[in-house]
Amino acid sequence: MAHQAKLTPEQFEELGKELDALRKRVIDDLGEEDRKYIYDVVKWQRGFEVAGRGLMYAGFFPPAWLAGVAALSLSKILDNMEIGHNVMHGQYDWMRDPHLNSRMFEWDTVAPAENWKHSHNYIHHTFTNILGKDRDIGYGVLRMDPEQKWNPYYLGNPVYAFLLMVFFQWGVMLHDLEADRLLSGERKWSETKGVRGRMWHKGLKQTLKDYVLFPALSGPMFFSTLAGNVTANFVRNVWAFAIIFCGHFPTGVESFTEEETENETRGQWYYRQMLGSANITGSPLFHILSGNLSHQIEHHLFPDLPARRYPQIAPEIRAICEKYGLPYNTGGLTKQLTSVAKKIFKLALPGKKQPSTPPSGTVEVLRPAA
Amino acid sequence: MxxxxxxxxxxxxxxxxxxxxxxxxxxxxxxxxxxxxxxxxxxxxxxxxxxxxxxxxxxxxxxxxxxxxxxxxxxxxxxxxxxxxxxxxxxxxxxxxxxxxxxxxxxxxxxxxxxxxxxSQADGTFRLPAARPDRLLLISGGSGITPVMSMLRTLCAEGHTGDVTFLHYAYTENDVPYLRELRALADEHENVHLVLAYTEATDGDLKGLFSHEHLAQAEPRYKEAQTYLCGPGGLMRGVRELYDELGLGERLHTEEFAPAPVAADEEATGVVTFARSDTAGDNDGTTLLEQAEAAGINAEHGCRMGICFSCTQVKRHGRVRNVLSGDVSTEEDEEIQLCVNVPVGDVTIEL
The missing domain is CATH 2.40.30.10 (Translation factors)
Structure with a gap:
């Protein structure tokens, strides 16, 4: 849905400066506390991982198996989201720690860091919600925006979404092949050589670890451990899918065209990031488990600030939105997920084009006080 | 396993x-x-x-x-x-x-x-050759004493018999680390000659800054020696110039430490070196990414606005200014984003 610019050029300029100043203030304040925080999360993650792997040996006892799955699921969720996603954004590069550095880090999932960083950090975060440029709109398989031209393939929208949820780690990995562009001939198979090589290498290592080595080491518990590891990966898949789909797809999140984003100023870029993202409300623990992607708006404004800072600056960002009369799209997980699910079903059908005004009740449009 | x-x-x-x-x-x-x-x-x-x-x-x-x-x-x-x-x-x-x-x-x-x-693992080409030279002159100044101290101790521990002259520069006697040990080594080993030069005291073997006279007094047969030198910039330059003048440049081995980055300057000055590409050019004031591209280097990059971290490279040394924050950084071996940093003076990038 193409939108009309809501601000004057002067306001864009001012918005850009205000957000730049906020960013600088946080950067100047980074230090020991931020390091301690991320290392605490790392310790919890490694703790859950060791506990989860260990409990699988007692997998004959159902409560132990369940506890093992829970611990391993938590480990993978923390590893992928609050640690992996954020570290690979360069949020902790200022610490100069080679182990938590965007260029060095690998996460506990099949998608190789290097492939993912290109499609995510560069393509998605630079061209956020620009139709035809941001490949995260529907990930090349779904119709998530009415502006995507309908064809009968999209009748399967809910089925594709379900499969993507179940096999999310593989979906994220295969995303970097850009299969739709291979089919349309925009991208040659030979161009994907490096990408494929890394996928093969990483996918093999992850599969070997979760589905061969750890089960084999547990001897008679082979199948119980295998089932536990499959389940933990599944739980992580569903959770990550749910959080990520709430980031840009709830009703009211706007998309943009290539023409209107040409020669964007800094302020206009910030504006697009704010209008193109949606938050999820929840407890501090929920925010950690979502990798603070529940603060998608703050994350898209400042993708390289440590995520623990997002909840801290959220009230200010919200106030800025209010000041400029811009929407600050937020809501509980159930509300945002329902909204996304509805969209997945609705856009499976051709339907007539929707007006760009968001339906009431899903988006809080904040107006300046009269 | x-x-x-x-x-x-x-x-x-x-x-x-x-x-x-x-x-x-x-x-x-x-x-x-x-x-x-x-x-x-x-x-x-x-x-x-x-x-x-x-x-x-x-x-x-x-x-x-x-x-x-x-x-x-x-x-x-x-x-x-x-x-x-x-x-x-x-x-x-x-x-x-x-x-x-x-x-x-x-x-x-x-x-x-x-x-x-x-x-890190040890590195550097400033080291004693496996075949120990017969005649050695070790020159150091200030905290530059450490690598040559290691050489001296190693030679003594090995029972090396060739002549070793240890010429060290300090402000005063109180500023000489390892003073007691140096004296003991010189006493115990006939082949070890200790020469202490003080720039702010008169009770040393030599007084003032390095000179041809100092060299000749410390080791009269300096022309036959292999010289190993580590110290502050002034000493390094002084010795290097003299050795070049004397045509002994090849017998001098040096270790630079703490090279001082040039002072901040509003105008674009200095030379930008891309070390791995073996390319260097005058700083034109644009971002390092643009300068790398202008030099014909295919530098990995993405957003060109400082958010995606695709263009991060190691800056070996030099001063850069972040165009987003205005912050100037002089750290060595620092990772920087090429697309939002401009060089201020001489900069070397590992690219």
Whole structure:
């Protein structure tokens, strides 16, 4: 849905400066506390991982198996989201720690860091919600925006979404092949050589670890451990899918065209990031488990600030939105997920084009006080 | 066994789990624990370190990188061990606290037994050749004493019989680290000659700055010697110029330490060097990414606006200004985003 610019050029300029100043203030304040925080999360993650792997040996006892799955699921969720996603954004590069550095880090999932960083950090975060440029709109398989031209393939929208949820780690990995562009001939198979090589290498290592080595080491518990590891990966898949789909797809999140984003100023870029993202409300623990992607708006404004800072600056960002009369799209997980699910079903059908005004009740449009 | 553990610990590696038990427990990472601290002179601190078994030892004269955590940021500096290289399971560092030195200041103030620091394997071409030269002249100034001290100690430990002259420059006698040991070594070993030059005191063997006369007095047969030199910029330049003049340039081996970046300048000055591409050009004031591209280097990049970190490269040394924040940084071996940093003076990028 193409939108009309809501601000004057002067306001864009001012918005850009205000957000730049906020960013600088946080950067100047980074230090020991931020390091301690991320290392605490790392310790919890490694703790859950060791506990989860260990409990699988007692997998004959159902409560132990369940506890093992829970611990391993938590480990993978923390590893992928609050640690992996954020570290690979360069949020902790200022610490100069080679182990938590965007260029060095690998996460506990099949998608190789290097492939993912290109499609995510560069393509998605630079061209956020620009139709035809941001490949995260529907990930090349779904119709998530009415502006995507309908064809009968999209009748399967809910089925594709379900499969993507179940096999999310593989979906994220295969995303970097850009299969739709291979089919349309925009991208040659030979161009994907490096990408494929890394996928093969990483996918093999992850599969070997979760589905061969750890089960084999547990001897008679082979199948119980295998089932536990499959389940933990599944739980992580569903959770990550749910959080990520709430980031840009709830009703009211706007998309943009290539023409209107040409020669964007800094302020206009910030504006697009704010209008193109949606938050999820929840407890501090929920925010950690979502990798603070529940603060998608703050994350898209400042993708390289440590995520623990997002909840801290959220009230200010919200106030800025209010000041400029811009929407600050937020809501509980159930509300945002329902909204996304509805969209997945609705856009499976051709339907007539929707007006760009968001339906009431899903988006809080904040107006300046009269 | 190790490869099985590595396969189980993928993608993080075994060390990331072991370090949660104890940081000195490693299979690949190289770390060292401080075992003793003492202060020989007012502005230096001498640390005895026990490295992990992953440390491969060093040759006399080489350096290693030491990283310490200061306010959440891992800061690294290079130091040359001063102990004999024959003791590979031990590292002795003498660190001078520079007024603006973050790491040296930290170590001087905070190092105590038990502290674990990250270290690198030893590196550097400034080292004694395997075939020890018959006649050696070791020249040092200030805290540049450490690599040549290691050479001297190594030679003595090996029972080397060739002549070794140790010429050291300091402000006064109180500023000479290892003074007692140096004197003892000179007494015990007939082939070792100690020459102390003081720039601010008259009670040394020599007085003032390095000169041709100093050289001739310290080692009359300097033309036959291999000279190893480490010290502050002024001393380095003085010796280098004289040796070149005398046509002895090839017999002089040097170790630069703490090269000072040039002062900040509003106008675009200096030379931008892309080390791996072996390309250099005048700084034109644009971002490093643009300058790399102008030099014909295909630099990896993405957003060109500082958000995606695709263009991050290591700056070996030099001063850069971040165009987003305006911050100027002079750190060595620092990772910077090429698309939002402009050089201020001479800069060398690992690209």
């Amino acid at each position: 190790l490869s099985l553990l590595e396969a189980l610990a993928t993608p993080h590696g075994v060390d990331r789990y072991l370090e949660l038990v104890h940081p000195m427990l490693t299979v690949r990472a190289v770390r060292a624990q401080v075992t003793a601290v003492h202060r020989q002179t007012p502005d230096t601190v001498t640390l005895a370190l026990r490295p992990t078994r992953t440390w491969k030892g060093f040759d006399a004269g080489q350096y290693l990188r030491v990283s310490v955590l200061i306010d959440g940021v891992l800061r690294s500096r290079c130091y040359s061990p001063a102990n004999a290289a024959t003791k590979g399971d031990h590292i002795e560092l003498t660190v001078k606290a520079h007024p603006d030195g973050l790491v040296s200041g930290y170590l001087h103030a905070n190092a105590k037994p038990g502290l674990v620091v990250d270290i």
